[in-house]
Amino acid sequence: MKNILIEPGKEQWAGIISRPQADERELSMVVRKILNDVRQNGDTAVLRYAMQFEGQAPSSLRVTAEEIAAAEHNVDGYLKSAILLAKKNIEIFHKAQQPKKTEKIKTADGVTCWRKNIPIERVGLYIPGGTAPLFSTLLMLGIPATIAGSENIIVCTPPQSDGNVHPAILYIAGLLGLKNIYKAGGAQAIAAMAYGTESIPVVEKIFGPGNKYVTYAKKLASQEGVAIDMLAGPSELAIYADETCMPSFVAADLLSQAEHGIDSQVILIANRADVLETVIFEINSQVETLPRKEIINQNLLNSRFILVEDVSTAFDLLNAYAPEHLTIASRNANKLADLVKNAGSVFLGNYAPESCGDYASGTNHSLPTGGTANTVSGVSVDSFVKKVTFQSLKKKGIKAIGPAVEAMAAAEGLMAHKNAVSIRLKIAEDGL
Amino acid sequence: MKNILIEPGKEQWAGIISRPQADERELSMVVRKILNDVRQNGDTAVLRYAMQFEGQAPSSLRVTAEEIAAAEHNVDGYLKSAILLAKKNIEIFHKAQQPKKTEKIKTADGVTCWRKNIPIERVGLYIPGGTAPLFSTLLMLGIPATIAGSENIIVCTPPQSDGNVHPAILYIAGLLGLKNIYKAGGAQAIAAMAYGTESIPVVEKIFGPGNKYVTYAKKLASQEGVAIDMLAGPSELAIYADETCMPSFVAADLLSQAEHGIDSQVILIANRADVLETVIFEINSQVETLPRKEIINQNLLNSRFILVEDVSTAFDLLNAYAPEHLTIASRNANKLADLVKNAGSVFLGNYAPESCGDYASGTNHSLPTGGTANTVSGVSVDSFVKKVTFQSLKKKGIKAIGPAVEAMAAAEGLMAHKNAVSIRLKIAEDGL
Numbered sequence: 001m002k003n004i005l006i007e008p009g010k011e012q013w014a015g016i017i018s019r020p021q022a023d024e025r026e027l028s029m030v031v032r033k034i035l036n037d038v039r040q041n042g043d044t045a046v047l048r049y050a051m052q053f054e055g056q057a058p059s060s061l062r063v064t065a066e067e068i069a070a071a072e073h074n075v076d077g078y079l080k081s082a083i084l085l086a087k088k089n090i091e092i093f094h095k096a097q098q099p100k101k102t103e104k105i106k107t108a109d110g111v112t113c114w115r116k117n118i119p120i121e122r123v124g125l126y127i128p129g130g131t132a133p134l135f136s137t138l139l140m141l142g143i144p145a146t147i148a149g150s151e152n153i154i155v156c157t158p159p160q161s162d163g164n165v166h167p168a169i170l171y172i173a174g175l176l177g178l179k180n181i182y183k184a185g186g187a188q189a190i191a192a193m194a195y196g197t198e199s200i201p202v203v204e205k206i207f208g209p210g211n212k213y214v215t216y217a218k219k220l221a222s223q224e225g226v227a228i229d230m231l232a233g234p235s236e237l238a239i240y241a242d243e244t245c246m247p248s249f250v251a252a253d254l255l256s257q258a259e260h261g262i263d264s265q266v267i268l269i270a271n272r273a274d275v276l277e278t279v280i281f282e283i284n285s286q287v288e289t290l291p292r293k294e295i296i297n298q299n300l301l302n303s304r305f306i307l308v309e310d311v312s313t314a315f316d317l318l319n320a321y322a323p324e325h326l327t328i329a330s331r332n333a334n335k336l337a338d339l340v341k342n343a344g345s346v347f348l349g350n351y352a353p354e355s356c357g358d359y360a361s362g363t364n365h366s367l368p369t370g371g372t373a374n375t376v377s378g379v380s381v382d383s384f385v386k387k388v389t390f391q392s393l394k395k396k397g398i399k400a401i402g403p404a405v406e407a408m409a410a411a412e413g414l415m416a417h418k419n420a421v422s423i424r425l426k427i428a429e430d431g432l
Numbered sequence: 433m434k435n436i437l438i439e440p441g442k443e444q445w446a447g448i449i450s451r452p453q454a455d456e457r458e459l460s461m462v463v464r465k466i467l468n469d470v471r472q473n474g475d476t477a478v479l480r481y482a483m484q485f486e487g488q489a490p491s492s493l494r495v496t497a498e499e500i501a502a503a504e505h506n507v508d509g510y511l512k513s514a515i516l517l518a519k520k521n522i523e524i525f526h527k528a529q530q531p532k533k534t535e536k537i538k539t540a541d542g543v544t545c546w547r548k549n550i551p552i553e554r555v556g557l558y559i560p561g562g563t564a565p566l567f568s569t570l571l572m573l574g575i576p577a578t579i580a581g582s583e584n585i586i587v588c589t590p591p592q593s594d595g596n597v598h599p600a601i602l603y604i605a606g607l608l609g610l611k612n613i614y615k616a617g618g619a620q621a622i623a624a625m626a627y628g629t630e631s632i633p634v635v636e637k638i639f640g641p642g643n644k645y646v647t648y649a650k651k652l653a654s655q656e657g658v659a660i661d662m663l664a665g666p667s668e669l670a671i672y673a674d675e676t677c678m679p680s681f682v683a684a685d686l687l688s689q690a691e692h693g694i695d696s697q698v699i700l701i702a703n704r705a706d707v708l709e710t711v712i713f714e715i716n717s718q719v720e721t722l723p724r725k726e727i728i729n730q731n732l733l734n735s736r737f738i739l740v741e742d743v744s745t746a747f748d749l750l751n752a753y754a755p756e757h758l759t760i761a762s763r764n765a766n767k768l769a770d771l772v773k774n775a776g777s778v779f780l781g782n783y784a785p786e787s788c789g790d791y792a793s794g795t796n797h798s799l800p801t802g803g804t805a806n807t808v809s810g811v812s813v814d815s816f817v818k819k820v821t822f823q824s825l826k827k828k829g830i831k832a833i834g835p836a837v838e839a840m841a842a843a844e845g846l847m848a849h850k851n852a853v854s855i856r857l858k859i860a861e862d863g864l
Contacts, residue, residue: 014673027708035781065689068567078839079840079843080838081836081839082835082836082837082838082839082840083836083840084720085540085836086833086836086840087835088539089539089540089543092537092539093537093539093545096535096537097547103528105524105525105794107520107521107524107525107793107794108517108521108793108794111521111793111794113525113789113793113794113795115529115812118772118773118774120806120807121773121774121806130844132844133844134844135840135843135844136840136844137771164577168843190615198824204805204806204807210752225804227804227807227808246836246859248855249852249855252848252851252852252855252856253852255848255851255852256846256848256849256851257558258848258851259846259847259848259849260846273479286851286855289851290744290847290848290851291847292847292848295444296848332548333824334824337822340550340820341550341553342550342553342818343820344820344821345820345821345822345823346820346821346822346823347822347823348822348823348825349824349825350856351826351827351829351830351860352823352824352825352829352830353852353853353856354849354852355837355841355849355850355852355853356543356823356825356830356833356834356853357821357823358837358841358849359836359837359840359841359849360833360836360837361539361540361543361545361823361825361833362537362539362540362543362545362823363545363821363823368646368818370657371657371658372659373639373818373820374553374818375554375636375659375818376659376818377551377817377819377820378819378821380547380819382814382819385808385809386774386800386805386806386807386808387810387812387814388492388772388775388776388777388778388805388809389775389776389777389778389795389796389810390769390778390779390780391777391778391779391780391784391788391789391793391794391795392766392780392781392784393780393781393783393784393788393793394764394783395783397783398783398784398785398788400519401460401517401521401788401792401793402788403514404513404514404517404518404791404792405514405787405790405791405792406514406517406790407510407511407513407514408514408515408518408567408568408791408792409787409791410512411511411567411600412564412565412566412567412568413564414688414691414692415691415722415723415724416684416687416688416690416722416724416728417688417691417786417787417790417791418787419684419687419688419718419721419722420681420685420687420688420785420786420787421785421787422685422784423680423681423684423786424678424681424684425784425785427678428783
């Protein structure tokens with residue numbers, strides 16, 4: 001295995017934490033054309049691209065209520081139970097993100113200020129479908145959207161080769177009460193939600209992962225002023241493992257990340273050479289049994305296995321990398337968690353594989369990639385609301401803070417700002 | 433006065449809520465050149481643009497500790513008291529945004545998940561200076577940054593014509609313990625914080641308002657992956673006034689907004705013709721006394737005064753407009769507040785002028801403009817943190833949710849994801 005680094009010096013860090021940069025020029029041309037086409041030609045363009053890219057176009061973009069209802073019978077019972085368990089945990093975790101009540105704060109005598117969560121009215125969720133239907137993503141986006149209270153939740157997802165949306169996606173839509181599901185995928189689906197078509201309503205914010213066309217379409221839409229959750233790049237996992245880790249578990253976690261695709265990022269940092277060696281041995285042994293072995297082996301060529309001198313160096317490097325997922329494979333994980341500064345989601349200890357967060361522990365799997373975890377949070381109920389501030393002042397309130405406002409406005413040269421207070425102070429002091 | 437609209441039909445709404453669109457082609461060329469130059473030439477370029485645009489370049493970019501200490505003696509006592517009062521209120525309001533403790537949530541037996549606020553380490557605050565020093569903006573950005581706990585807070589602000597930073601800005605920097613203040617303005621200051629120079633450290637997220645060059649530089653930096661708070665366009669105020677308003681107050685508020693500049697947006701919506709007439713009479717009378725009369729009069733030509741048939745139409749139109757500031761000038765304001773869906777900050781009743789929120793009531797004045805209030809929140813402590821999720825699982829935790837994860841991973845075709853759970857379940861069930 002290549003890419004084993006023994007106590008790399010700081011001058012090597014930039015290379016270690018760098019992400020592959022895609023050349024976006026061709027992508028830009030293709031996606032701009034699709035966006036313009038859908039903006040001008042609506043459904044016709046969406047259907048034309050479906051035919052062009054997927055070899056078929058649905059007879060109707062909108063999924064019928066009957067199709068949603070039928071999904072219940074097309075998902076096997078064991079998977080339905082699993083989905084219900086995941087839904088329960090994701091709901092518990094995300095409901096706690098919504099404040100129980102709006103806290104009104106008296107900042108001065110007669111001055112009350114508060115912040116209120118107001119749902120974004122129209123949101124669009126993109127769910128990858130076709131050959132790799134990510135129904136779990138509908139749980140991860142649909143649950144916070146419904147908790148936030150968004151009135152119009154639109155889902156776009158490409159159908160399978162039989163022309164139907166994957167039943168697990170429709171089953172989850174049914175569970176969450178989502179009625180506006182459209183058989184549309186790719187950049188054309190993003191364009192449809194950004195501009196609206198005859199069938200697909202325009203939304204205010206677009207969520208969800210996708211291939212490079214989908215992501216680039218979200219990038220362009222956001223430059224035009226449509227809000228988006230984030231730009232999801234290739235998935236990433238970094239693991240810190242020490243001598244108390246379970247090497248076979250660490251290997252399994254790295255392999256699970258590596259199966260996402262050849263551009264996924266996998267980094268292992270260990271504090272001892274024997275840990276590194278044992279994990280690599282385990283990887284080579286476990287990979288043989290996995291169906292996506294070829295993707296994984298290609299991915300492992302780009303992965304990095306790093307021995308560091310001490311735990312503080314390990315976390316300096318991990319924080320510089322700012323991974324989407326960070327696993328701390330150590331019995332001491334809860335304490336080491338305090339060293340985390342930059343990461344999307346953190347998995348602590350030997351029994352918390354990333355898979356659990358991907359599906360069912362309750363946390364969200366829509367997370368910042370590409371090093372943006374240093375400033376960006378994963379999707380949460382917050383992503384589906386605006387926090388609007390309100391203030392209410394009584395006469396004694398304007399008396400309490402008005403003179404300060406007058407002084408500051410005057411010092412900034414804004415006399416009409418000052419006057420808006422003075423005119424009130426005069427009346428308030430007259431006691432009228 | 434032009435732009436009086438009597439019960440406009442829905443077909444007129446798009447025109448009413450539209451914002452002026454700037455032609456950005458020339459801006460783009462100028463600002464791209466500045467960004468590239470600063471990226472390549474660092475301090476030299478920053479100083480050269482200061483000389484070119486402001487006619488002078490500071491001998492040293494960094495403000496000394498002595499300059500900060502001296503500011504205390506250069507701000508008059510009355511203004512200092514005003515700043516201290518504002519600081520207290522802004523701190524009270526923003527401290528309440530930081531969770532008292534991280535709430536750990538048990539989503540299933542043996543599965544604990546939580547979200548932790550982790551400060552963004554390096555933030556850059558841009559404070560407009562020169563002829564219009566907005567020291568209040570340093571309170572609005574510096575206070576949440578320090579509450580969040582950002583380790584490195586950089587401030588860039590252009591000096592006045594005497595070569596010094598406005599003393600009120602340095603006084604506030606001293607109060608907040610901010611030590612890294614740089615005499616740099618314009619697009620070159622944004623570039624310096626985005627890329628770093630010999631003097632000015634690179635930051636991870638850039639905050640603050642500015643002229644069109646500053647805003648466009650932030651736009652380009654954000655497209656390159658630097659996080660920003662928001663793109664602040666021209667300031668906006670919409671007022672809903674009914675028969676219980678104080679027309680002279682409403683007029684004063686509209687004038688305060690209009691003095692910001694000729695591109696500021698002012699909209700008044702009233703439910704009665706006499707309210708509209710009286711407010712317009714008051715505007716014409718009050719404007720005469722104001723020093724920025726010419727700017728205001730130009731601005732009023734672009735403003736809109738609208739009579740609507742009922743309160744529900746008023747709020748439908750206001751929500752479609754999504755103003756930065758919204759004042760509800762009515763004795764019934766607290767009840768009408770429930771109708772607000774899209775706004776940056778809302779001012780309730782006759783004694784809550786926007787000026788109070790601009791300076792001293794406690795709410796933040798960095799707010800979404802241009803209609804983005806439908807999806808974007810104003811600056812808060814949240815803007816200076818990432819919310820990182822953590823999870824810790826015991827053996828009984830993986831037993832509780834592991835089988836569901838296996839089922840879902842298998843159904844998504846991700847067998848290595850399944851295996852990361854299976855390998856643990858085997859050991860957990862063996863009780864090792």
